[in-house]
Amino acid sequence: MKIVVIGGTGQIGSRLVARLTAEGHEAVAASPKTGVDSITGEGLEAALDGTDVVVDVTNAPAWGDEEVLRFFTTSTGNLLAAAQKAGVGHHVALTIVGAERMPDSGYLRAKVAQENLIKESGVPYTIVRATQFFEFIAGIAQNSTVGTEVHIPPAQFQPVAVDDVVAAVADAATGPAANETVQVAGPEVFRFAEIVARVLADAQDPRTVVEDPAVGYFGAALPDDGLVPAPGTARLGTLDYAKWSSSN
Secondary structure, rough: OOEEEEOOOHHHHHHHHHHHOOOOOEEEEEHHHOOOOOOOOOOHHHOOOOOEEEEEOOOOOOOHHHHHHHHHHHHHHHHHHHHHHOOEEEEEEEOOOOHHHOOOHHHHHHHHHHHHHHHHHOEEEEEEOOEHHHHHHHHHHHHHHEEEEEEEEOOEEOOOHHHHHHHHHHHHHHHHHOOOOEEEEOOEEEHHHHHHHHHHOOOOOOOEEEEOOOOOOOEOOOOOOOOOOOOOOOOOOOOOOHHHHHHH
């Protein structure tokens, strides 16, 4: 099976290409670094020639509301058009659990717009929604720091290891198009502040974590269940926090 991974040289994409290759597939890493640009369309037609599945794990280079919306709608539109022209039978995209629950977030509005384009395209698809990655928690803490305190909104948090996300996307790509949205999450549900505090403590970081109802999630109002799937609706990863932490 030929599988083209758009964003195939990034954190998720590079691991996905390696996994699919190990499974015996012809996995192609497509990104501007390899001469394939989903925004300009450069190299797309050649990359998709003879392709069975396209997997989109791209991320926007800028996070301004207009910029991120332009990126995801332009990139996704170009990919879908190229896929239809090439006769690609399955479009897989990685998005975010709870995207529709935080309309104040320009980034998440853009991800919802991306999903809608895919659903309306007529191309068989599987959308894989993932919760936040363990690998991102330190960055979240950094962006939430005020002085010596880390201010975290009161909410549930169900982080997942990147490798578990890669496994879920690989399974979606090598299986039949579901024509629906599937979800992947970590095996444990925490209070958001609790897991941030654990990550900092394990790194011997002296900052204090404060659960603060006045702050949002990257500026967006965050419902208590805004970042977690409903119970029983998601595939759960194999790595809990302790296992992930011991291997990183």
